[in-house]
Amino acid sequence: MAAPAPPAGPAAGAAPLAIGKLVVVGVGLIGGSCALALRANAAVTVREIVGVGRSRANLDDALARRIVDRVRTLDEPWGTELADADVVLVAAPVAQYTSLFRVIAAHAGQGTLVTDAGSTKSDVVATARSELGGMLARVVPAHPIAGSHHSGASAADATLYRGRTVIVTPLAENAPDAVARIEAVWRACGARVSTLDPALHDRILAAVSHLPHVIAHAYLAELAGRRDAASFLAYAGSGFRDFTRLGGSSPEVWRDITLANRHALLAEIAAFRDALDGVARLIDAGDAAALEALFARSRDARREWEATMSGKGP
Amino acid sequence: MAAPAPPAGPAAGAAPLAIGKLVVVGVGLIGGSCALALRANAAVTVREIVGVGRSRANLDDALARRIVDRVRTLDEPWGTELADADVVLVAAPVAQYTSLFRVIAAHAGQGTLVTDAGSTKSDVVATARSELGGMLARVVPAHPIAGSHHSGASAADATLYRGRTVIVTPLAENAPDAVARIEAVWRACGARVSTLDPALHDRILAAVSHLPHVIAHAYLAELAGRRDAASFLAYAGSGFRDFTRLGGSSPEVWRDITLANRHALLAEIAAFRDALDGVARLIDAGDAAALEALFARSRDARREWEATMSGKGP
Numbered sequence: 274m275a276a277p278a279p280p281a282g283p284a285a286g287a288a289p290l291a292i293g294k295l296v297v298v299g300v301g302l303i304g305g306s307c308a309l310a311l312r313a314n315a316a317v318t319v320r321e322i323v324g325v326g327r328s329r330a331n332l333d334d335a336l337a338r339r340i341v342d343r344v345r346t347l348d349e350p351w352g353t354e355l356a357d358a359d360v361v362l363v364a365a366p367v368a369q370y371t372s373l374f375r376v377i378a379a380h381a382g383q384g385t386l387v388t389d390a391g392s393t394k395s396d397v398v399a400t401a402r403s404e405l406g407g408m409l410a411r412v413v414p415a416h417p418i419a420g421s422h423h424s425g426a427s428a429a430d431a432t433l434y435r436g437r438t439v440i441v442t443p444l445a446e447n448a449p450d451a452v453a454r455i456e457a458v459w460r461a462c463g464a465r466v467s468t469l470d471p472a473l474h475d476r477i478l479a480a481v482s483h484l485p486h487v488i489a490h491a492y493l494a495e496l497a498g499r500r501d502a503a504s505f506l507a508y509a510g511s512g513f514r515d516f517t518r519l520g521g522s523s524p525e526v527w528r529d530i531t532l533a534n535r536h537a538l539l540a541e542i543a544a545f546r547d548a549l550d551g552v553a554r555l556i557d558a559g560d561a562a563a564l565e566a567l568f569a570r571s572r573d574a575r576r577e578w579e580a581t582m583s584g585k586g587p
Numbered sequence: 588m589a590a591p592a593p594p595a596g597p598a599a600g601a602a603p604l605a606i607g608k609l610v611v612v613g614v615g616l617i618g619g620s621c622a623l624a625l626r627a628n629a630a631v632t633v634r635e636i637v638g639v640g641r642s643r644a645n646l647d648d649a650l651a652r653r654i655v656d657r658v659r660t661l662d663e664p665w666g667t668e669l670a671d672a673d674v675v676l677v678a679a680p681v682a683q684y685t686s687l688f689r690v691i692a693a694h695a696g697q698g699t700l701v702t703d704a705g706s707t708k709s710d711v712v713a714t715a716r717s718e719l720g721g722m723l724a725r726v727v728p729a730h731p732i733a734g735s736h737h738s739g740a741s742a743a744d745a746t747l748y749r750g751r752t753v754i755v756t757p758l759a760e761n762a763p764d765a766v767a768r769i770e771a772v773w774r775a776c777g778a779r780v781s782t783l784d785p786a787l788h789d790r791i792l793a794a795v796s797h798l799p800h801v802i803a804h805a806y807l808a809e810l811a812g813r814r815d816a817a818s819f820l821a822y823a824g825s826g827f828r829d830f831t832r833l834g835g836s837s838p839e840v841w842r843d844i845t846l847a848n849r850h851a852l853l854a855e856i857a858a859f860r861d862a863l864d865g866v867a868r869l870i871d872a873g874d875a876a877a878l879e880a881l882f883a884r885s886r887d888a889r890r891e892w893e894a895t896m897s898g899k900g901p
Contacts, residue, residue: 418824438822467822480810481823485830487866488802490885495862496794497888506892508752508781509795510732514893515829516799521889524882528875535870542867546860548809552801553856556849561842568838571804574811575835578820579828 290461292319293359298351298373300324300335300344302421303390304364305429308340310462313431317461323358324426325351326365335426352380360458363389368529370397374404387412388455392478392526393533394442394471401444409446413455416440416474417464424523435463442471472537479537484545486527487538489520604775606633607673612665612687614638614649614658616735617704618678619743622654624776627745631775637672638740639665640679649740666694674772677703682843684711688718701726702769706792706840707847708756708785715758723760727769730754730788731778738837749777756785786851793851798859800841801852803834 295311297304308324311317324341326332332344345351355361355377363373370391377387387405391397397414405412419437421428439459443452456466469477496502531538555564609625611618622638625631638655640646646658659665669675669691677687684705691701701719705711711728719726733751735742753773757766770780783791810816845852869878 418822420826437824440822477819477822480819481827485806485826487870488806488863489830490882491862491866492799492802492859493885493888494866494881495858497884502888505791505794506888506895508732508754508791509892509896510751512734512799512833513795514896515832516803517889517892518829519826520885521893522882522886524879524886527882528879531870531878532873532875535873539867539871542863542870544809545806546863548805549802549856549860552805552808553853556801556845556856557853559846559849561846564845565838565842567808568804568836568841570811571807571834572836572838574807574816574820575831578823578831579835581820582823582828 288316288457288460290314290317290457292317292458293321294354294357295319295322296325296354296358296361297322297341298325298361298363299365299390300326300332300341300426300429301364302424302428302430302433303417303419304362305335305338305340305426306419306431306433307362307364307390307417307458307462309338309429309431310434311458312339314461314463323354325354331426335429338426338429340426340429352376355380355385356382358382358385360455361385361387362458363387363391366526366529367391367393367397367533370400371404374400378405378407381408381411385411386451386455388415388458390415390417392416392482392530394440394469394474396533398442398444398471409444410448411451412444413447413452414442414444414471415455415459416442416478417459417462419464432463434459437464438467439464440467440469440474442469442474475534476537476540479534479541483530483534483538484541486519486522487531487542488545489517490527493517493520602630602771602774604628604631604771606631606772607635608668608671609633609636610639610668610672610675611636611655612639612675612677613679614640614646614655614740614743615678616738616742616744616747617731617733618676619649619652619654619740620733620745620747621676621678621704621731621772621776623743623745624748625772626653628775628777637668639668645740649743652740652743654740654743666690669694669699670696672696672699674769675699675701676772677701677705680840680843681705681707681711681847684714685718688714692719692721695722695725699725700765700769702729702772704729704731706730706796706844708754708783708788710847712756712758712785723758724762725765726758727761727766728756728758728785729769729773730756730792731773731776733778746777748773751778752781753778754781754783754788756783756788789848790851790854793848793855797844797848797852798855800833800836801845801856802859803831804841807831807834 297308308322311319322341324332324335324344327347329346335341336344389397394414401412417439419433441456459466611622622636625633636655638646638649638658641661643660649655650658708728715726731753733747755770773780
């Protein structure tokens with residue numbers, strides 16, 4: 274296995290950037306951290322940040338923490354904020370994109386750029402094509418590979434994107450200066466920007482993120498569903514803790530991700546199943562040499578990845 | 588799912604304990620940490636600790652760090668150290684037990700107690716029955732649930748067992764005072780002691796430890812074996828890091844564990860496969876409600892485990 278190629282060029286967080294009005298739809302961990310990072314960057318000027326969201330309580334948190342200057346709930350006529358917006362960041366659950374994009378399509382100004390933070394991209398591109406057809410030159414989908422076990426405006430952190438990768442999946446219709454400007458926004462948050470085709474993005478994330486989540490959830494659900502689960506879990510140690518950490522993730526979010534990326538994910542599950550069956554056959558046959566060789570390959574791959582990635586995320 | 592029952596009573600590390608001669612066979616992380624913990628415990632007196640091992644360089648490390656007072660390689664007549672030994676701790680790879688037990692059977696004194704630190708127990712009990720038949724009253728198998736990514740005497744740590752669980756799997760032939768004394772040794776290392784039947788030990792460890800190791804190795808080997816592995820691994824993040832940490836473990840050790848515990852492990856692999864197939868069917872069917880419910884069950888099980896185990900290991 275060759276060493277992983279660096280996913281992106283150097284971060285350019287110090288490049289000057291001026292934004293008039295930024296509208297953040299979904300002021301949670303992801304959207305709120307972007308707003309805080311832009312405010313904290315001395316090279317960036319943002320005249321005004323408007324937060325839009327479902328929950329009044331969360332928007333009040335965002336105001337109290339000065340993440341945003343003004344707020345609108347989704348029940349209010351928030352589209353009126355869009356005509357003079359420079360950038361709209363959609364950081365809401367992907368399941369809400371259709372209705373959000375309809376409001377954006379109806380109200381965005383001639384110069385308004387749109388980006389998002391969804392974990393899957395083929396479906397976002399499809400929704401953009403169906404709902405934002407008149408402004409595709411200015412819609413640049415993105416996926417920041419960053420997260421936390423916490424959520425909401427109270428968890429937002431100006432340093433969340435520092436050293437992390439944001440994958441941008443531009444559309445063929447995108448204006449080059451729109452792509453450059455959206456990339457500059459993410460870089461100004463402290464991220465490295467990498468570009469992928471949406472379908473390849475989804476295949477890669479299915480393998481390195483979505484499959485591990487599904488495995489951790491399936492493993493935990495099976496174990497916890499046993500009558501004698503407690504006597505097993507009482508002996509689980511630090512290895513179990515690490516292995517199952519992804520199983521602590523949000524049921525709603527992962528319901529949406531697994532369904533949005535179902536084709537790539539089912540292919541990954543099948544490939545993993547074949548690999549696991551292969552290991553089971555070696556164990557059943559008592560093939561010590563082949564088992565040791567396989568475990569050495571996986572150990573070496575893990576070490577090489579750790580060495581390559583150390584200190585540079587994502 | 589009920590909360591896990593506490594696996595063991597309180598640690599009794601401060602109870603007075605006097606050991607004359609302790610022989611540690613395999614002065615690595617596990618054996619060396621036991622020796623250091625006993626030395627560091629003010630309530631324990633150990634007259635002499637003799638280290639036995641394959642590697643002269645590792646034994647020299649153990650001497651230099653004062654983990655042991657004297658050393659013997661396995662090529663030397665180390666059996667002569669056993670006649671006046673109070674306790675022999677076998678902390679070598681399980682694959683070496685047959686030959687080690689033969690030397691112990693030939694040379695152990697009338698009062699010599701034997702314990703071990705192997706990760707599987709049914710096979711150790713079987714080997715003890717075949718090789719240590721004349722002294723089964725004094726052979727008390729054990730499995731300390733503690734470890735580290737490091738190995739060798741240089742990694743030994745007096746605090747390794749603090750707050751951890753040591754599972755003891757006594758034999759029907761054991762003298763009660765032999766079991767009590769071996770349990771006292773492990774408690775003096777700082778551990779909580781829990782008792783299990785060897786077969787149940789192996790079933791439980793297959794589920795909570797051996798299966799996660801096999802999954803992590805199988806997942807990594809499959810991914811790393813792809814032609815385009817590098818472009819996938821470049822986008823792996825912190826979730827991948829946690830999920831695959833067990834794949835960094837020793838190929839030799841895990842070859843031996845998976846084969847020693849093959850029956851219980853193959854049953855666990857089959858149960859997990861069925862669970863994964865079930866999740867794949869829900870994804871394929873687009874059954875959002877059932878997926879969310881399943882992910883919620885696993886998330887809740889993970890949270891409950893974390894809350895129950897927090898601060899008390901293992």
